[in-house]
Amino acid sequence: MSAFEADEWARTQAMPSEEEISRVRRLIDRVSSDLDQLTAEDRAQIEQAVTLVGRSRTVHLGMPRVGQPLPDVRPSRTHQP
Numbered sequence: 001m002s003a004f005e006a007d008e009w010a011r012t013q014a015m016p017s018e019e020e021i022s023r024v025r026r027l028i029d030r031v032s033s034d035l036d037q038l039t040a041e042d043r044a045q046i047e048q049a050v051t052l053v054g055r056s057r058t059v060h061l062g063m064p065r066v067g068q069p070l071p072d073v074r075p076s077r078t079h080q081p
Contacts, residue, residue: 035043
C-alpha cells in the first residue's frame, strides 16, 4: 500500500458516516428541545453538574513537571577494609 493509499484509507476510516452525523444531529435537536422545557431550577442543577464534571475531567497537556533532585545528605563514605 502506498503512502497516499494509506493516508486516504486513514482519512476514510476516521470520518463518521453521513448516517452517524444525521443521528448525532437528531440527538442534539432532541436534547435541545428537552432542555427548553425544563424549569429554571432544573437548568441550574444541570449547569452545576456539567461544571463539576468539566472540572474533574481537566486534562493537563505538555511535558510533566519534574522536581529538582534532592541533595544527598549522607557524607561520602570511604570503604576501608
